[in-house]
Amino acid sequence: MSEDRVPPWHALVPETVAERLGTDPVRGLEATEAQRRLKIHGPNELDPDDPVRPWRILLAQFTAPMVLLLAGAGVLSAALGDVPEALVIFLVVVLNAWIGFRQEHRAERAMAALQEMATPMATVVRGGTSHEIPAREVVTGDVVQLGAGARVPGDGRLVSAHAVRVDEAALTGESVPVDKQVSALHPGAPLAERTSMVYAGTSLVAGRATMVTTATGMEAELGRVAGLLRDAEVGRTPLQQRLDVLVRRLALAAGAIVVVVMGLGAARGEPIDTLLLTAVSVAVAAIPESLPAVVTVTLALGAGRMQRRRSLIRRLYAVETLGSVTTICSDKTGTLTQNEMTVVVLDMAGERHDLPEPGSNGDVGPAALRGRPTLRLLLAGGALCSDATRSDDGTLLGDPTETALVAVADRYGLPKAQLEEVTPRVGELPFDSERKRMTTVHALPTDTAAVPGWLSELLGVEHLTAPGGRLTFTKGALDGLLACCDTVDVGGELVELDESLRERALAAAAQLAREGVRVLGVAMRVYPDPLQVPDDEHVESGLTLLGLEGMTDPARPEVRDAIAVCRAAGVKPIMITGDHPLTATAIARDLGLVGGGATAATGADLERLDDAALAQLAATTSVYARVSPEDKLRIVGALQREGEVVAMTGDGVNDAPALKQADIGIAMGITGTDVAKDASDMVLQDDNFASIVAAVGEGRVVFDNIRKFIRNILSGNLAEVAIMVLGPLMAMPLPLVPLQILWLNLVTDGLPAMAFAVEPAERGVMERPPTPLGASLLGRDRGRRLITRGAALTVLTFVPTFVLWQADDEAWQTVLFTSIAFAELAGSFGMRSERVPLARLGVFSNRLLVVAVAATLVLQVLLVVLAPARDLLDLEPLTSGHWLLIVAIAFAYLAVIEADKAISARRRYTAS
Numbered sequence: 001m002s003e004d005r006v007p008p009w010h011a012l013v014p015e016t017v018a019e020r021l022g023t024d025p026v027r028g029l030e031a032t033e034a035q036r037r038l039k040i041h042g043p044n045e046l047d048p049d050d051p052v053r054p055w056r057i058l059l060a061q062f063t064a065p066m067v068l069l070l071a072g073a074g075v076l077s078a079a080l081g082d083v084p085e086a087l088v089i090f091l092v093v094v095l096n097a098w099i100g101f102r103q104e105h106r107a108e109r110a111m112a113a114l115q116e117m118a119t120p121m122a123t124v125v126r127g128g129t130s131h132e133i134p135a136r137e138v139v140t141g142d143v144v145q146l147g148a149g150a151r152v153p154g155d156g157r158l159v160s161a162h163a164v165r166v167d168e169a170a171l172t173g174e175s176v177p178v179d180k181q182v183s184a185l186h187p188g189a190p191l192a193e194r195t196s197m198v199y200a201g202t203s204l205v206a207g208r209a210t211m212v213t214t215a216t217g218m219e220a221e222l223g224r225v226a227g228l229l230r231d232a233e234v235g236r237t238p239l240q241q242r243l244d245v246l247v248r249r250l251a252l253a254a255g256a257i258v259v260v261v262m263g264l265g266a267a268r269g270e271p272i273d274t275l276l277l278t279a280v281s282v283a284v285a286a287i288p289e290s291l292p293a294v295v296t297v298t299l300a301l302g303a304g305r306m307q308r309r310r311s312l313i314r315r316l317y318a319v320e321t322l323g324s325v326t327t328i329c330s331d332k333t334g335t336l337t338q339n340e341m342t343v344v345v346l347d348m349a350g351e352r353h354d355l356p357e358p359g360s361n362g363d364v365g366p367a368a369l370r371g372r373p374t375l376r377l378l379l380a381g382g383a384l385c386s387d388a389t390r391s392d393d394g395t396l397l398g399d400p401t402e403t404a405l406v407a408v409a410d411r412y413g414l415p416k417a418q419l420e421e422v423t424p425r426v427g428e429l430p431f432d433s434e435r436k437r438m439t440t441v442h443a444l445p446t447d448t449a450a451v452p453g454w455l456s457e458l459l460g461v462e463h464l465t466a467p468g469g470r471l472t473f474t475k476g477a478l479d480g481l482l483a484c485c486d487t488v489d490v491g492g493e494l495v496e497l498d499e500s501l502r503e504r505a506l507a508a509a510a511q512l513a514r515e516g517v518r519v520l521g522v523a524m525r526v527y528p529d530p531l532q533v534p535d536d537e538h539v540e541s542g543l544t545l546l547g548l549e550g551m552t553d554p555a556r557p558e559v560r561d562a563i564a565v566c567r568a569a570g571v572k573p574i575m576i577t578g579d580h581p582l583t584a585t586a587i588a589r590d591l592g593l594v595g596g597g598a599t600a601a602t603g604a605d606l607e608r609l610d611d612a613a614l615a616q617l618a619a620t621t622s623v624y625a626r627v628s629p630e631d632k633l634r635i636v637g638a639l640q641r642e643g644e645v646v647a648m649t650g651d652g653v654n655d656a657p658a659l660k661q662a663d664i665g666i667a668m669g670i671t672g673t674d675v676a677k678d679a680s681d682m683v684l685q686d687d688n689f690a691s692i693v694a695a696v697g698e699g700r701v702v703f704d705n706i707r708k709f710i711r712n713i714l715s716g717n718l719a720e721v722a723i724m725v726l727g728p729l730m731a732m733p734l735p736l737v738p739l740q741i742l743w744l745n746l747v748t749d750g751l752p753a754m755a756f757a758v759e760p761a762e763r764g765v766m767e768r769p770p771t772p773l774g775a776s777l778l779g780r781d782r783g784r785r786l787i788t789r790g791a792a793l794t795v796l797t798f799v800p801t802f803v804l805w806q807a808d809d810e811a812w813q814t815v816l817f818t819s820i821a822f823a824e825l826a827g828s829f830g831m832r833s834e835r836v837p838l839a840r841l842g843v844f845s846n847r848l849l850v851v852a853v854a855a856t857l858v859l860q861v862l863l864v865v866l867a868p869a870r871d872l873l874d875l876e877p878l879t880s881g882h883w884l885l886i887v888a889i890a891f892a893y894l895a896v897i898e899a900d901k902a903i904s905a906r907r908r909y910t911a912s
Contacts, residue, residue: 009157009214010194011187017157017212021141025159025212028125028143037139044138044154044216046226093292122153125210142213148206152198155220156211158182163430164207165399166198169333170652170673171221172578176341176400176518177205179433190603190626191221192578195433201653205399206431225629228657229679238645238663239320239703242777243295246710254286254721261725281738282724288713290750295706298757302702310685311695312669318681320706321664322647322699325571326770327639329632329648329662331655332577332587334671334687337553341400343382343408344554345517347508348374348547349490349501355408357554366413373492376414378546381473381522383409383416384423385440390416401520404551405475423471429539437476437484439540441533444469444526470527474540478509478521478548485523488545497545509548516586517550552583555591562690563592570769571696572644573689574622576632578654581625588623600625606634614638632658643773647692649684650676666692693766701761703771709753710777711786712831716749716824718790723798723816732805733813735798740817740873743863748821751856752828755849759832785834785900792896793823796889811876814864818878819886821860825853826890830897835905837898 009017018025022033029037071093078086122135125143135153138144144156146164158164164180172178172192180195198204198211200220217223258279265275299320303313313319333339346353353375356364369376382405388398396403406416420442427441446468474481487494488501495501509519523543527533534541566573573593577584581600588594600623609617611634618638624631632648636658639646648655648662651672656679659665667680668687677683684691720741727735736744778786797819804812829838832846844850863869864878878886 007187009155010185010189010197012157013184014157014159014182014212017214018159021212021214023141023143023212025143025210026125027128029127029139029141031126034124034126034137034139034142037141038137041139042217043136045136046223047218123150138213138216140213140216140219144211144213146198146204146209146211148204148208151203152200152211153216154200154213155215156198156213158196158198159210159212161209161433162207163432164209165205165431165433166202167205168192168199168202169578171199171202171225171654172652179431179436180207180209181433183434188604191628192626222653225653225657228629228633229660229675238324238771238773239295239706240317241773242775246777250286250288254283257286257721257725258282261728265728278724278728278734281734281736281741282721286717286721288710288717288745288749290746290753291710291713294709294713294750294753294757297754298702298706298709301757302698306682306695306698307685309694309698310669310688310691311698312683312685313681314683315681318664319699320703321645322682322696323701323703324645324699324770324773325647325664325696327572327574327644327646328566328689328692328696329574329576329636329639329646329658330689330692331649331651331668332575332579332584333553334651334668335649335684335689336559336575336591337555337587339553339671339687341404341518341551342554343404343549343551345512345550346375346378346408346547347512347550348378349488349495349504349545352508355411357557364411369412369414374489374546375412377489377524378522378549379409379412380414380419381524381546382406382475382520382549383414384419384425384442385438385473385475385522386416388416401518401551405520405549408549426470427533427535429537431476435476435537435540436480437474437540439472439474441539442471442473443530444471468530470530470533472525472527472533472539472543474523474525474543475520478505478519481521481523481543482506482545484540485543485545487543489524489547494544505545505548512548512550513582514586516580516583517552518583519548519550521548522546552586555587556688556690558688558690560591562693565693565766566696569696569766571693572622574624574635576624576627576635576648578627579625581623584623584625594622598623603627603631606631611638611641615642618642629654629657633661636661645770645773647696649689649692651687652676697761697766700765700770701759702757704762704765705756705759707777708759708831708833709756711789712756712824712828713745713749713753714778714786715789715793715827715831716744716820718786719793719797719820720744722790722794723820726794726798730802732802735801735813735816737874740875743873744817744820744824747859748824748856751852752825752849755846755852756828756832758848759846762833762836785904788900789827789893789897793820793827793893796892796896797823800885800889811878811882814870814875814878815882815886817873817875818860818864818882819889822857822886822890823893825856825860826894827897828853830894830901834901837901838894 012020014025023029071090074086074090074093120135121132122138123130123132123145124138125131125145130145138153142154143159144153146152152166158180159182161180161182165177166180167177178192178195180198182196185194185196197214198209200216200222215221215223218227261282262275262279265278296316299316302319303316306313306319330336344355346355386398386402386405388396388402388406391397396406409416409419422445423442425440426443429437429439431438474484482497482502482505485497488497488505505521509521512519523545525543533539563573575584575588575593581602585594585598585600588600589596589598601617601621602624603626606614606617606624606627614634615638618635619642624635627635632655636646636648640663646662647664647666648658649666649668650656650659651668653673653675655667656675659667659676660679664682665680666682666684667676669677669683669685670687672683672687682695720736723735727733797816800819801812801816804815809815828849829843832838832841832849863873864875870876
């Protein structure tokens, strides 16, 4: 049967729902029928996902192409009998795997966390009797009783609801509790507006209700989100992709060079063992053995710095991915805003009063109430007509809307506790989702002489002429409240509420709504005789309208600057929220996210678009409202297909699939659910958008530093390969043995490369666009500098060595080996920046690099000076003349790097 012919549950009356589900809305299911359904459909729980076990995380560390290439070289070395060389290579592989494993040993348990959200127990009616059963035994058709604080065990259609408010933030993204009711709704109502339904995993904030269960387990909305989460794809990060490309090219280049060298050697009739040794030496020279470990350490150090800036990295490669982000899709509540409802405007007849931000100087405090009786009553009424309380430490507890009303009264010197001391609550008419109002009844003092001056000033003398009378305050939605009002308070005088004043109040509320402000009206009535106070809904009649209190969740003040930084850095910020479009647009406009004429795209808009049309919309839209989990997935996917690197923030269950799908999933550490955290790559410990922007900057620094040491390492490797090829071509013996090459690649390159990990950010790191996805890991020049410096290192080290070899100097190989080491160490200082000269950077501005170079120099000297070490690497003693030549080569290489920077700078200046 088509969906058009079978209305959804929220569009049916409760009797029809019960009939379709084969149950009685009063007696519930019979026990035997419930057991039959449980046996057929299975327990009310989510399908378990395969847990990510530690051994799988460890195994994943060995699957990177670079690691596999290293392992292959180790196996080949072992096959040729070079056990020390093989052991060194395998040690590097194991060390890299251990570093990555330690950082990532947090198994993703998103499905397990979803399972834990299920209520352990539920109260069901079976056979006309209430029973408390495990929630996993709830079946479709069960009648479930819910009270304040209860977790909903499955999706259900409400049969009865008394003052019910449900916290659905984790599922829909709605920032305030939702009022529920029983009436059928329009079939097309979006999830966040299906007020006749409650959903698994949500909880009642207030009231009591009875529901008929319509879906359980994987069929519930929570299960649908679980399915989306399981199906979301996790791709390789930009750095992993770039490293894969680099490794493939290195492997192809090394293979081609080995074939050429072996072919030339075979043509000259060299023995097979010599050819194999040469092949292994060239392969070892081409592979940067220290690269995996250095990349891992750099990412781990970057993760540590991010954690100190309140960003916890769960997946190591996410550090660099942050630096490549081009779009940040952010939730609104708590990330862009303060996650605290605040009264921002007070509107009385003929007067609008915009409040300054809390903590700032402005027109607040008791002095601001002098001569403004209506304002006093409006504030006092809002505070008294609420159930918000303060804890022992002064924290406001209760519904966010009511805590906002109490907080604003406090700001004006009207604390609720003191108000209740002299006007205690003696009755109430609780909030009801159909009336959309709440009324409290307060006793006036019996002795007017004992009334504090502030209270007389607050209420007005005319209200105290009947000692022991009653005062009522009513707050609620303005449209319904106006129907209960006969008069309006205008500057302390009661004026008949005529049509013009009524229209004026509605127009003011509409304007506030367009500004994204939630509006509540406050009214009052005085009863001289307590016996006159009705004990039913008639207490909400003959009221006097005091005014409107408008509240919103204000933007975090630091977010405006963070968004400006994003724009300067070429990163597009996007707001994706479950809130109302007007609210979302107003906050976005306030933050500078959109201009004055912008509107939000809604989930309903997205449903009408195919993927191609959505891609066009995503390219120009910065605000999305009333979106579902599928909408978030589609938005992220559309952006990724357009080549964007997407960071997605979220805190609820509804965010988890999109967090997993995004290039960087960022969960909220304070308000985030376990599901969102387990599906994320990064957790914000302060839930602050500004921390995301800071992390993006840190990610760019990490990528810059990785690029620097890769250039440094590969320049040396290129020179080593060239020398290993030139030697045989010049009829020389093998210039370097494999163990010497390993020493150069692991120690001489590795230790300084580690120091690049703490290289400070270069100027303007957040004033340039992100590195494009297809950009080379070597930079814009795509290897020009690499080739230039590799060629310079080859000439500077090989030519003097060739002369020494022809002069029968037995130390020629040791001079070559040591001069390469010294030159690479000196060159590492010049490699710290491609733009800034070393003289301006300062030699000692990266102290760790100084220490690393000094330590490596000592090791290199000891290796040549100490006889046992020399024997291990087949080295010869060096004379003072040799050492002078080696030092001269090192300084010459550094000079070449600095000259190359100066020439490039001149070219850029000429081009501009």
